[in-house]
Every structure is written in C-alpha cells, then in structure tokens.
C-alpha cells in the first residue's frame with residue numbers, strides 16, 4: 001500500500017511509492033537498470049534508442065524483458081524534436097507499442113508534446129514534459145501535459161541554464177506538478193529538493209554508478225571519484241552544451257564547436273543538416289564510450305551530482321535510502337517556530 005508520508009502528485013499520477021524517477025539516459029539506460037528502479041518503488045524511464053541501438057533489443061522485446069523483471073510501473077522517454085518524418089513515424093510506433101505493453105507514463109523532451117498527449121491520454125496515460133524555462137512549460141501546458149520535469153543547470157546530459165530554485169519559482173505559478181532534474185546525488189540533496197517544493201526528483205548520474213547499469217567499471221569509477229569541478233559543458237558532442245566528465249579526450253579536443261560547425265548551426269538551411277549530422281555522430285560516439293575503458297578517447301556524460309556520489313551500489317539501495325530519508329524528514333518537518 002502507498003505510504004502517505006511519501007505521497008506527492010507525482011507518486012499518485014505515476015502509481016509509484018517513492019517520488020523518484022531514473023531519467024532516460026542515452027546510452028546508459030539498459031532494461032535491468034530501468035526494472036531495478038521500478039521494482040524498488042521509483043520509476044525507471046526507458047530511452048528507446050538506448051534500448052534498441054545500444055543494448056540490442058527489439059523495442060517490444062526490450063519492454064517485455066523489463067516486464068519479466070518487474071510488474072510495477074515504468075515510463076518511456078519520447079524525444080520529439082521535429083527532425084525527419086521517418087523519425088516521427090518511428091516514435092509514434094514506439095509509443096503505440098509502449099501503450100500496448102502497459103506503459104502509462106511518458107516524458108517528452110524538446111518539440112511540442114500535444115500529439116503525444118493526444119495519443120496516450122485516451123489510454124489513461126500521463127505525459128510530463130522536460131523544460132528548462134517557462135516559455136517551454138507554457139507550450140507544454142497548452143499541449144495538455146500533466147506535469148513538468150524542470151531541468152536545471154546542474155543536470156547531466158543537456159543541462160539547463162537556471163538553478164533549481166529559480167526554475168521552481170518561475171514554473172510554480174502554472175499549477176502543474178514539477179519534478180526537479182539535476183544535481184541530486186545523495187539523500188540530503190533529494191530531501192532538499194522535495195522540501196523546496198518539488199513533487200519529485202529525476203536522477204540520472206546517480207544511477208550510472210549502480211550494479212545494474214552496464215556502463216564500464218572505468219566510467220562508474222570516474223563518477224565516484226569526480227568532483228563538481230571535473231564536470232564541464234561541451235558543444236563538440238551535439239552542437240549544444242552537454243555536461244561531461246573532463247576526460248583526457250575532452251581536454252584534448254576542447255569544449256567549443258569548430259568555427260565551421262558554429263557557422264553551419266547558425267544558417268537557416270544548414271542548421272537542420274548540421275544537427276542531424278551531430279545527432280548521428282554523437283549516438284555512435286556515446287555508444288562506443290559506454291563499455292570501453294578509454295578516457296583518452298571517449299565522452300562520459302555526467303552532471304554535478306557526482307560530488308555527492310561516493311559508491312557503486314544496487315539501484316534499489318539508492319531508491320530505498322532516498323525514500324527512507326524523505327519519510328524521516330516528513331515525519332519530523334522542520335520547525336517553523338521563531
């Protein structure tokens with residue numbers, strides 16, 4: 001039965017016990033990790049390209065593998081940036097298959113989420129939309145989303161530009177449930193985000209350093225050993241800033257896109273072409289970097305939450321420890337007496 005002390009709008013909408021998501025991670029989301037987080041009471045979110053291209057499962061079979069490991073709710077990430085018709089059709093098919101396989105929680109990133117809402121709502125599905133500022137949140141709300149994932153300036157992957165506090169302040173008036181994404185590495189950070197007023201927390205980096213994640217030992221060790229200052233933003237991977245560990249590879253190449261790439265990214269005609277090229281190349285580079293122990297040749301994505309991550313452990317231990325810390329905090333709320 002749901003623990004009322006842990007209950008938030010997110011846990012009620014997603015049907016989970018702890019207000020915690022393991023966010024979609026290309027290339028780090030593998031079925032075993034997604035399942036372990038959900039089985040422990042959080043919500044594991046499937047990244048379809050990671051599931052198929054990196055971990056080698058046909059999409060439906062990958063979902064069924066997760067289902068064999070847990071009967072609890074899982075989510076799916078839909079990256080819906082308008083790129084090609086073929087990509088859009090593939091995403092539509094993935095969403096339909098996910099609905100058929102019982103997925104009811106979707107996190108959309110980039111683009112207008114209206115078509116996803118229209119597809120999943122009749123089946124009882126919920127859509128949360130990733131945002132980095134209010135303008136995108138308003139667009140998401142117009143498109144009918146039921147919640148927001150607020151990606152802040154400490155997040156792994158494509159980080160936002162604003163702090164967790166200022167994002168919450170500008171998004172709260174919209175009246176939707178808001179999940180904090182970025183910078184949460186331990187249970188103290190988790191409790192702090194929920195105390196701030198967030199309805200849940202989406203973690204990425206913390207779950208790379210788990211037994212279930214298939215990243216190389218070297219990548220996991222780098223997360224445990226890195227501090228905040230080892231995280232830098234590079235444009236060289238996708239053309240927009242991505243948070244990565246400052247490996248020898250990053251140090252050698254620098255973090256700015258080349259002048260030619262920047263010029264092409266500015267051009268009206270060349271922009272789309274350049275973005276596609278970046279996207280395809282980065283998919284391949286990140287896949288290659290996941291499994292091999294080569295900091296001098298690879299990109300390893302991670303956010304500033306590395307500062308609070310001190311061990312590789314089972315994903316369930318993270319979910320349970322964070323949940324227990326929040327339960328304790330809720331049982332003894334901070335004194336408001338002056």
Ligand SMILES: Cc1cc2nc3c(=O)[nH]c(=O)nc-3n(C[C@H](O)[C@H](O)[C@H](O)COP(=O)(O)O)c2cc1C
Nearest residue numbers: 023024025026155156157182183203204205301303
């Ligand atoms: C290695 C890595 C890959 C990521 N890939 C994706 C992705 O494919 N789609 C997405 O929406 N977010 C992606 N993210 C963002 C996460 O879902 C999450 O919002 C973020 O990691 C939260 O910040 P944290 O890393 O500080 O916990 C990625 C993050 C990391 C660290």
